[in-house]
Amino acid sequence: MHELPVTEGILNIVLKHAANARVKKVVSISLKIGEMSDLEDEWIQRYFDYLSKDTVAQGAKLKIERVPVTIRCNVCSEVYPVDIRKVSDACCPACGSDKGSMVSGREYHVKDMEVI
Numbered sequence: 765m766h767e768l769p770v771t772e773g774i775l776n777i778v779l780k781h782a783a784n785a786r787v788k789k790v791v792s793i794s795l796k797i798g799e800m801s802d803l804e805d806e807w808i809q810r811y812f813d814y815l816s817k818d819t820v821a822q823g824a825k826l827k828i829e830r831v832p833v834t835i836r837c838n839v840c841s842e843v844y845p846v847d848i849r850k851v852s853d854a855c856c857p858a859c860g861s862d863k864g865s866m867v868s869g870r871e872y873h874v875k876d877m878e879v880i
């Protein structure tokens with residue numbers, strides 16, 4: 765159940781922006797969430813509805829966009845996309861090394877929000 769702290773983090777960012785911009789109501793929020801982050805859209809929305817009660821973000825609709833997983837090769841620095849089901853045996857298309865570090869796929873951030 766790591767959707768709860770993540771959703772709380774997202775809500776805090778949204779409320780901070782809303783306060784700075786003197787927003788009356790947040791209508792929708794566009795989020796980018798890494799494919800590897802293992803968060804379920806339905807739960808994020810559910811926690812969001814629960815946590816945003818009595819705030820300007822109450823009732824906001826979340827639009828979730830998935831960010832694909834990419835890996836940077838430790839040997840030749842090539843950055844390549846990986847199928848999330850094959851992350852553990854991914855290898856570099858340029859040099860064939862299986863040593864690499866994930867550069868995207870676990871992050872989450874607020875991309876945009878629609879407000880009144």
Ligand SMILES: [Zn+2]
Pocket residue numbers: 837838839840841842856857858859860861
């Ligand atoms: Zn390589």
